[in-house]
Amino acid sequence: MLTKVMTRLTQSTAALVGGRSEAPPLQPDVPVRAIASPSPAVVSQGRILVEPSIHDDVESGYDVRRALRTALEALEASLDPVERRGDAPLLFERISRSGEKTVRQPPAAAQRALDLLRRDVPISDLVRLVEQDPVLAQSLLRFSNSAANATGSRSRSLSECIRKVGTQGLRSVILSSMVEGMLCRTGTEYDAMVRQVWEHMVRTAPIARTLAPGFGVVADEAFTLGLLHDVGKLVLFDRLGTLRVELRREVKLNSQVMPRVLSSLHEVLGGAAALRWGLGKAAVGVVSSHHRRADPLEPNLHAECVYVAERLDLAMVRNEPVNLVRLFEEGRLQASFEAVAPLVERVIAPQSGGTGFTA
Numbered sequence: 001m002l003t004k005v006m007t008r009l010t011q012s013t014a015a016l017v018g019g020r021s022e023a024p025p026l027q028p029d030v031p032v033r034a035i036a037s038p039s040p041a042v043v044s045q046g047r048i049l050v051e052p053s054i055h056d057d058v059e060s061g062y063d064v065r066r067a068l069r070t071a072l073e074a075l076e077a078s079l080d081p082v083e084r085r086g087d088a089p090l091l092f093e094r095i096s097r098s099g100e101k102t103v104r105q106p107p108a109a110a111q112r113a114l115d116l117l118r119r120d121v122p123i124s125d126l127v128r129l130v131e132q133d134p135v136l137a138q139s140l141l142r143f144s145n146s147a148a149n150a151t152g153s154r155s156r157s158l159s160e161c162i163r164k165v166g167t168q169g170l171r172s173v174i175l176s177s178m179v180e181g182m183l184c185r186t187g188t189e190y191d192a193m194v195r196q197v198w199e200h201m202v203r204t205a206p207i208a209r210t211l212a213p214g215f216g217v218v219a220d221e222a223f224t225l226g227l228l229h230d231v232g233k234l235v236l237f238d239r240l241g242t243l244r245v246e247l248r249r250e251v252k253l254n255s256q257v258m259p260r261v262l263s264s265l266h267e268v269l270g271g272a273a274a275l276r277w278g279l280g281k282a283a284v285g286v287v288s289s290h291h292r293r294a295d296p297l298e299p300n301l302h303a304e305c306v307y308v309a310e311r312l313d314l315a316m317v318r319n320e321p322v323n324l325v326r327l328f329e330e331g332r333l334q335a336s337f338e339a340v341a342p343l344v345e346r347v348i349a350p351q352s353g354g355t356g357f358t359a
Contacts, residue, residue: 062284064100064272068265072096075264079257086252088261091243095236095265103235103273106178109133113174114278117167126170127158136177140165143173168220175224178277179231190237190258197233200313204229207347208309214340215305222305225283229290229306232270233262267291292331299334307331308340312347322348 072092095102109132130137144161145154155161162170208226212219244251271288286303315322324344
């Protein structure tokens, strides 16, 4: 397992100047799971009141098996005979048969905590749940007392932490812990790809947070969705590791197959993860279609924010110029160009020295 993968994600968020943060170096021996800066908690008579959230609508209507079947059929039809050799058909069969269960269920404490966060509950109830998971408790304490959240004295109890970070902050800690748990070691050359995917997710999250005001969305939600957007790729790598254990040997795939599998299936499996974790219809919609390949049925400003954040990160990593007009056209974006453009310039300016941006 590549658990305990990174140590300074909250520091990278705090250090975000002009919207851009360098990806933190991977340090496998020191765990940090906090992923977003907090929104203020609303506390009344010892209860933490639920803040409006993209994650609240649990019913999504997302048919995982149908979406997977459609994506797998299209993928298999596109493979030539050479690409079909090896274990590719077996990998596809396992994914198709498992459906939404391809995605691991989160720990019981995390499931219960996410469920409680959808309701107005006493802080004491949340504290008791977090106490059942020492790793989660440690993550919450570290998150609350990180440089990004330094708003006063250090929080010395879990109840103080929860009051400080609010429901959005606690939800971010829980989801980050769950995603980190999926960073599996495949035992193959794909380990490097796992690392690259995670680094991209880490970089995209603070960019999405910086862009959020331009799209009129909550910054913390944009951050969380930016981190989750490629979780379907981690699901695929996790399935690859599971198949390796089942076969008791290395999984044999044509060198061209895995990139195509990732491209074709990661949005579908990302939507499956958001659904299985009860993140709600809007979150499922963002993660399952963040590349905006098809015309959206209705405007989704969260999805637009993540789309632009991901494209900006890839452009900066590749040292490519950013043409925002083209991004708006290709993504069929409905947000205000005038509101987004200054934030995009703010994101890329530290790296480009003020160049490489075309409005």
